[in-house]
Amino acid sequence: MKSNFTYDLVIIGGGISACVFASQYLKNNIKKKIALVEIGRGLGGRSSTRISKRFKGWKLNHGAPNFNISNSKNNLLLKSYIDELLENKFIKIDDSDSFCLNQDLNPETQKISQFSCGVNYLSLDSMSQLSQKIIESSNLKGKIDFYFETLIVDLNFNYNEWLLTSKNGDKFTSKYLICSTNLLLHKRSLNILNTNQIPLRKAIPTNYDKKIDLLLNLLEEQTFIPRLTFLIYTNENYSYKDFYSKKQRYFYL
Numbered sequence: 077m078k079s080n081f082t083y084d085l086v087i088i089g090g091g092i093s094a095c096v097f098a099s100q101y102l103k104n105n106i107k108k109k110i111a112l113v114e115i116g117r118g119l120g121g122r123s124s125t126r127i128s129k130r131f132k133g134w135k136l137n138h139g140a141p142n143f144n145i146s147n148s149k150n151n152l153l154l155k156s157y158i159d160e161l162l163e164n165k166f167i168k169i170d171d172s173d174s175f176c177l178n179q180d181l182n183p184e185t186q187k188i189s190q191f192s193c194g195v196n197y198l199s200l201d202s203m204s205q206l207s208q209k210i211i212e213s214s215n216l217k218g219k220i221d222f223y224f225e226t227l228i229v230d231l232n233f234n235y236n237e238w239l240l241t242s243k244n245g246d247k248f249t250s251k252y253l254i255c256s257t258n259l260l261l262h263k264r265s266l267n268i269l270n271t272n273q274i275p276l277r278k279a280i281p282t283n284y285d286k287k288i289d290l291l292l293n294l295l296e297e298q299t300f301i302p303r304l305t306f307l308i309y310t311n312e313n314y315s316y317k318d319f320y321s322k323k324q325r326y327f328y329l
Contacts, residue, residue, distance in 0.1 A: 078245040083111045083221070086240060086248050088228055089256030090114030091121020092143065095210040096157070097254060102219055111248060113223045113240075119211065120204030121257070127202070135202045141324060142170045142198045158197070166209050170198035172324040198324070229269050231260060231279040238279075262295050 085101070087094050090112055098112060116124060120139065128134035145158060161167045178184045199206035211220065228248075230241040240248040259265050260275040269275070280288045 078247070080247045080249070081111060081221075082109075082249045084108040084250065085110045085252045085254065086238065086250040087112045087254045087256060088240075088260065089121055090116060090119045090207065090222075090224070091256055092123055092207050092210070094121070094254070094256035095119060095207040097256065098220055099210055099214055103214060106219070109221075110219065111221045111223060111250070113226050113228055113242070113248070115225065115227045117224055118204060119207035119222075121207070123199075123203035123207065125202035125204035137203045139203060141203065141326070142172075142196050144194045144196045161197075161210075164213065165200055166206060166213075167197045167199055170196040170324070172198070172326060174326040174328065176328045228260065229271070229275070231275040233279040258295060258298070261292060262298065262300075264300065 084105075085108060087098055087110065094112060094114075098110060102108070102110065114121070122139045123137070123143070124139035126136045126138050128136075145154065158167075162169075176184050201209070223242075223246075226246070227243040228240050229243050231253075232239040232241075236251070238248075238250045238253045240250070240253070242248070255261060255276075259268065263274060265271065265274055271278075274292070276288070277292060282289060
């Protein structure tokens with residue numbers, strides 16, 4: 077059954093950045109109606125976690141295992157927020173060891189990586205639950221309508237109002253729109269959504285807004301790295317003992 081929804085603000089994506097924005101926005105706009113639309117089954121986005129139904133307590137961060145901040149010293153607002161997350165024990169500094177492996181899977185000299193520059197942080201729980209804690213920290217969960225397993229495939233902007241259409245035909249009307257994912261702004265949407273025009277470009281024609289034009293031109297040059305996830309299953313008799321004192325190791329291939 078198709079439905080129509082109206083909000084003051086719609087946020088596309090349910091990752092850490094979306095949850096941070098939603099929580100901070102609601103602190104100053106508590107009466108606003110907000111919807112968060114996410115294609116996944118829960119919050120987390122690329123920082124997703126798989127939880128085993130068979131083995132109690134078994135969790136696997138099969139998305140981003142941590143996150144890094146490269147310029148917090150130059151951004152006082154960001155630094156203050158990171159300090160708040162540390163103080164609330166949502167995150168900790170990630171001091172896990174990193175190893176670089178060559179094509180033969182032998183160790184080699186550590187390379188400078190964009191994934192390890194700056195300070196790395198790790199959720200004290202699963203990465204998915206970090207997003208949930210950010211939303212719940214200010215008792216804001218009941219102030220946001222969540223739409224999971226919902227993919228937005230089309231955007232329209234008319235009379236200063238956004239109209240979003242999901243894959244199953246639901247429509248969301250909103251005065252403001254936040255895209256925490258760049259899918260609807262990037263050329264990869266052409267294949268993923270099977271469309272002949274980038275959705276944001278379709279909604280905002282060229283020369284209508286210079287800032288949108290600049291943004292889309294910048295994204296035209298942006299590349300992305302497809303994520304590969306490997307799950308290794310063992311037989312029932314397999315056991316592994318590790319006396320490693322740190323929680324994680326990272327291997328760069």
